[in-house]
Amino acid sequence: MANSYAQPILRTTDLSEGLRVVERLLAIADLRELEIDYKAHVSSIRTLTPLLELLPWASWYTEDDRDASSEAGDDPSAHLPICLRSWAQSPETVGSFLDSLHDTPATVRWDFRGWPAAPEVGLDSGGSRGAFVTLCVNVRDIDLEEPATDHTVFVHVKQIEAERAPWLAAQVGLEVIGDLVMAPY
Template identity: 65%
Template sequence: MSNSYAQPIMRTSDLAAAMRIVQQLLDLADTTELEVDFEVRISSAPTLTALMGLLPDTDWWAEGDRDGSSGTGDDPAMHLPVRLQSWAMPPAPVDLLLKSTRNAPAVVRWDFSGWPEAPEVGLGAGGSRGAFVTLCVNSRDLDLEEPAADHTVFVHVKHAEAERAPWLAAQVGLQVIGDLVMAPH
């Protein structure tokens, strides 16, 4: 499996505005197969309680070199800070998950069937590899290593189709605001 490449197209402190851009991008995409991946770094018990209530059977692990994980049946509250991750979810619970993150850094990635044709830059429709939109909440990066008071929207493309990222940004009235970077799996 090869990685996608992501490029930021929006940074804002207005989460609702970021979600509107995500929806506009999804409206362009082939979403016949749409699922969501979610990851969050949790440092507080109230945030942990809220998210575990929404995702009771999700995977989590202690941050850093510390022991503790869902795989060993540990209590996550005894191992804060932790990372919580849920894959291949339906998109419906995203709003509730984002409300429950509070100020914790989180990533939501929408995975779908493909991007549309971009004839202005010589590209046909893109397949599912490299077809994602990511919203980093309270973080500037895809790995949740740069906490922030704002939110960043990334479009993902195949490296060989890098010109699709600025084209997608233009379709929603924006432009790229950073470099194209290899995205984590």
């Protein structure tokens, strides 16, 4: 399975604005099979507790040499900071996830069936491998490596359909604001 490629289309300090852009993108997508994936770099009990209440089956691991993880049955609160991940969540969990974050760097990725045809750039409907929207919260990149006080919306496309990203941005009144980058799984 190939990775998708992501391109930023909005950077804002207003999380509500980011969510509105996501909603507008989702309004043109084929939302069959819609599910939400989360990733967060958690460094406080204040954030960890509500996240684990919301996502009790989330997996987590340390990012240093301590080798602690959910797979090993360790207590995450004893091993902060951790990387917490959860896949295939319902869209109804997004608000609670965002409310739990405070200043924690995190991503919310909407995964769905496909993008619409973009005849203006010669593309048919886009399939599921390149059909995502990611909202990066308190971070500038999808790898969670550039903490920030703002939030970024990325559209995902197949690399061979790179021209779909600017087309998608234009559909919601925006334009791309950065490079197309390979997205992590």
